[in-house]
Amino acid sequence: MDISPLALPFPALAPIAGVRIGTASVPYKRWTRDCVTLVELAEGTVVAGLTTQSKCPSPEVELCRTKLPGGQARGLIVNAGNSNAFTGMAGRQAAEAQAARVAERLGCSADRVFSASTGVIGVPLPVDLALAGVDQAHARLGQADFLAACHSIGTTDTFPKAATSSAMIGGARVTLNGIVKGSGMIAPDMATMLGFIFTDAVVSPALWQQMLRAAVATTFNCITVDSDTSTSDTVLAFATGAAGHAMLASMDDPGADALAAALADLCRQLAILVVRDGEGAQKLIEVTVTGAVDDGSAHRVAMSIANSPLLKTAIAGGDANWGRVVMAVGKAGEPAERDLLSIRFGDTLVAQAGGVVPGYDEAPVAAHLDGQEVRLTVDLGLGPGRARVWTCDLTHGYISINADYRS
Amino acid sequence: MDISPLALPFPALAPIAGVRIGTASVPYKRWTRDCVTLVELAEGTVVAGLTTQSKCPSPEVELCRTKLPGGQARGLIVNAGNSNAFTGMAGRQAAEAQAARVAERLGCSADRVFSASTGVIGVPLPVDLALAGVDQAHARLGQADFLAACHSIGTTDTFPKAATSSAMIGGARVTLNGIVKGSGMIAPDMATMLGFIFTDAVVSPALWQQMLRAAVATTFNCITVDSDTSTSDTVLAFATGAAGHAMLASMDDPGADALAAALADLCRQLAILVVRDGEGAQKLIEVTVTGAVDDGSAHRVAMSIANSPLLKTAIAGGDANWGRVVMAVGKAGEPAERDLLSIRFGDTLVAQAGGVVPGYDEAPVAAHLDGQEVRLTVDLGLGPGRARVWTCDLTHGYISINADYRS
Secondary structure (H helix, E strand, O other), X not given: XXXXXXXXXOOOOXXXXXXXXXXXXXOOOOOOOOOEEEEEEOOOOEEEEEEOOOOOOOHHHHHHHHHHHHOEOOEEEEEEEEOOOOOHHHHHHHHHHHHHHHHHHHOOOHHHEEEEEEEEOOOOOOHHHHHHHHHHHHHOOOOEOHHHHHHHHOOOXXXXXEEEEEEEEOOEEEEEEEEEEOOOOOOOOOOOOEEEEEEOOOEOHHHHHHHHHHXXXXXXXXXXXXXXXXXXXXXXXXXXXXXXXXXXXXXXXXXXXXXXXXXXXXXXHHHHHHHHOOOOOOOEEEEEEEEEOOHHHHHHHHHHHHOOHHHHHHHHOOOOOHHHHHHHHHHOOOOOOHHHOEEEEOOEEEEEOOEEOOOOOOHHHHHHHHOOEEEEEEEOOOOOEEEEEEEEXXXXXXXXXXXXXXX | OOOOOOOOOOOOOOOOOOEEEEXXXXXXXXXXXXXXXXXXXXXXXXXXXXXXXXOOOOHHHHHHHHHHHHOEEEEEEEEEEEOOOOOHHHHHHHHHHHHHHHHXXXXXXHHHEEEEEEEXXXXXXXXXXXXXXXXXXXXXXXXXXXXXXXXXXXXXXXXXXXXXXXXXXXXXXXXXXXXXXXXXXXXXXXXXXXXEEEEOOOEXXXXXXXXXXXXXXXXXXXXXXXXXOOOOOEEEEEEOOOOOOOOEOOOOOOOHHHHHHHHHHHHHHHHHHHHHOOOOOOOEEEEEEEEEOOHHHHHHXXXXXXXXXXXXXXXXXXXXXXXXXXXXXXXXXXXXOHHHOEEEEOOEEEEEOOEEOOOOOOHHHHHHHHOOEEEEEEEOOOOOEEEEEEEXXXXXXXXXXXXXXXX
């Protein structure tokens, strides 16, 4: 698989105190690369998380949901190459056995071990391989860095995706690192495929969950590659507390704003990276909707645009087909008035007041569409609602990955 | 453009008394073929219709909505190559001027002339060409048959699409003929792109509208090519009354059941023809959902499956990827229980009770997927709700038509 033309260089990531990573290779698929990732988290680590809204979630997702209210984590185990979704009792037992093995190795309760799996649906996770992966990765704890973890959690990803941010809290600099995988079946309805965030901040479980929920709402929940929502979407955020500042327990505490902003910034970076590695993506498309009756309505219109195959193929072809934007606004089912609508490609106003602008010059629009980053702005002219979402174009590459290749 | 591999032969269509057709060639695009279609309808013709739910409809759609409550028609004018949608006041005035010219030629009121246009969005219909088209088509009234009309209303269609059905009413055989065009931007939310139905039955406007609404609900509103809903979707049904049987005014009248059934049969044939000519289609996919909590829920689950790019590309590739069916059920947001779900490809049970069936043999499924007509059945195991929808696979052809070709 060629690397996405929208790939970004891997960032420099500082270690996070209290986080140790080990990876392992087991043959879930015929891969030779590592595909099991174990993260040991220091005693006292706080966890927040969000999972898919799918009605058919994987057992790993169900286990996360069960354990998240406890707010405490000591371990994370991630399998790539097998999502273990729709595998009935066998899959559930495999996920539980693997978490129990992690708990045994780390000397903690299994309800502090979080699991995630990604890959083919419908094949129970082979429990012998899953346990061997834990043992091997545990023996190698501390030998892997975030880059190795990125590679180890990936499936059809074409480049490793990570981001970092930081905040000053009570005189201490705290670091947030995140890793994420894509890259198809991406229309998260709580989180993207798999995203893991690590920080040394000191924060209560309730506040950390509140911050994560707010950050995800405008980032991971605002991306779409293909409108298909995974059975395994999971974002987990771990705070080891190693930075040693005073515990943040409320948004009123000094430094809480800074941590929330750093978390939102990190999530935004990670979410856009997922789109940059969308299957077949050649262009990153940012869709901004303003003037909707409220923010929710703006979000639904923006997602209608971002999920339109006709618009996404037009942009793939460099075609400033704003008629397809009108179509996508019209089909969203949200309040919209044709004669109040205006549309911009890049900085160029293309259409307004129910028609194309007088003397419309396509040249600057064509130049904008020739680039790798396309901005599309729609103003509905009705109210204060606004939203921004990200998607990619729809290309022959998407078809080739999903149709020509038979797994 | 190659003819769709799913094309069916053009059916033999009897003439309908009270219907005269003329076509004309005007240069809306650089086509040499006819692209203006005029239909003269006998005095007393009754009309029913349904139009797009788009919030940004074309002026033609708005004019139809205004005139439909009158229930009477004398003329139909159809332009292909220019949808006249999102063209502001200029487009509205062009549509009104063209209808007025038709009324003048036919010697009737303009509120009995129905209009439809299809093609590029955002370019006002050139009024001089639109009027010349009316004059030319009027001079040729009676020279065109339904096949010629099919060609004349088409855009990216690769084959002419028509169907016929009949019913015995009060000793008289009534005929219903329908013509339809596709073939992208198809996820009708009242009607497909453009569909026109003609019959010699004698029926009241209110009953005819009631019959059409019921027929469309399970036919045109149950197809999707690409999940994109057009700004111009219109289905109009004209009943000339020439068959001379006693007027049907209620579903309790003898023969009303037969007419309703014939209309539903006709709409089903036409709707499936649109999918058979879906952009890039190589396979026709019938999705049946049973066991939902109610029919509406079943429909939403079926459409979630039928709109999934991942499932549609898998079927294009002959891949029995039932995990993607699980995904599409899960994302629909409707009541579903993973462990009650069962999935069939063709006649083969593939998955049930939360996992693949024991001893699953992919060979008969692969053979079924090799064919041009794929049947997919999902039982949710919850209740009596059921729905059936039709779609096509998602192929390189779709991308080529919509991205590689720049209009």
